Amino acid sequence: MPARIRASLPTVVAGLLALALIGGGGWTLAAEIARAPASSVVGALERGEQPEGEALDQAAAALGTAAAIRGDADYYAELGLVRLTAWQQAAAEERTAAGLRRARRAIVAGLAEAPAEPYGWTRLAEVRYYLADTRTPAVLDALELSALTGPHVEALHLTRAELVLRLWPAIDAGDRGWAERALRRAAAHRPDRVQQIAERTGRTAALVSALPVDSPLRDRLVPAGEGD
Numbered sequence: 001m002p003a004r005i006r007a008s009l010p011t012v013v014a015g016l017l018a019l020a021l022i023g024g025g026g027w028t029l030a031a032e033i034a035r036a037p038a039s040s041v042v043g044a045l046e047r048g049e050q051p052e053g054e055a056l057d058q059a060a061a062a063l064g065t066a067a068a069i070r071g072d073a074d075y076y077a078e079l080g081l082v083r084l085t086a087w088q089q090a091a092a093e094e095r096t097a098a099g100l101r102r103a104r105r106a107i108v109a110g111l112a113e114a115p116a117e118p119y120g121w122t123r124l125a126e127v128r129y130y131l132a133d134t135r136t137p138a139v140l141d142a143l144e145l146s147a148l149t150g151p152h153v154e155a156l157h158l159t160r161a162e163l164v165l166r167l168w169p170a171i172d173a174g175d176r177g178w179a180e181r182a183l184r185r186a187a188a189h190r191p192d193r194v195q196q197i198a199e200r201t202g203r204t205a206a207l208v209s210a211l212p213v214d215s216p217l218r219d220r221l222v223p224a225g226e227g228d
Contacts, residue, residue, distance in 0.1 A: 031070035035078075038062040042078045045085060056086040067109070076110030077120055084123055087130075100131050118150025122159055129163060136170045139163070147182045154189055161186035161194050165203040180210040191217040 038059035041051045051059075063079040066072070083103035087095055104127045111120045125142035143163050150156060164171070164179045171179050187194045187207070195217060198207040204221055211218035 031066045035066035073113035080107035121146035157186035168206040183210040
């Protein structure tokens with residue numbers, strides 16, 4: 001986007017907001033107008049694409065304005081997604097705890113409006129995991145709620161599987177039912193990717209223990225699992 005046009009966006013958005021309110025469209029229309037510059041970025045993220053940092057910054061600004069106008073769960077959820085993605089894409093020295101906390105505030109605000117949103121609980125689990133000062137039980141609480149509210153959401157299977165495997169030793173043996181089910185669903189959905197995650201995290205044996213005896217992936221992994 002040319003710098004001249006980008007610089008004029010705040011003025012344009014302000015004018016459109018004023019027109020929306022004068023015209024009787026109310027705060028809902030005003031918030032949607034404010035969100036408009038972020039729509040393409042959010043759509044790209046939902047398709048699994050990775051917009052560049054500047055686009056993410058502009059989307060975060062637009063979503064922050066929309067959420068300030070109208071505290072809608074979707075705006076907060078999208079803002080949390082954009083901020084978390086920006087943190088994940090940043091260079092190691094730029095990945096600050098403050099950036100994660102900004103993402104967490106948006107995610108928590110979204111969950112306050114829509115507590116049965118599995119995407120929100122999954123992202124909250126990710127943020128809590130990245131924030132080393134957060135207790136592991138808090139990560140597991142969010143992760144379990146993600147599994148309970150959206151057990152069959154395919155887009156979340158791999159993220160949940162990786163967090164479950166990374167945190168496996170911290171999950172009480174008598175309380176692993178939800179975690180095992182999450183691993184089974186992920187393995188049925190993307191077996192090769194789940195195998196890669198298990199090998200990368202050193203949790204092949206944990207994955208094997210969670211899979212049913214008739215699982216093709218289990219048959220493939222048993223020798224490696226026995227060697228862990």
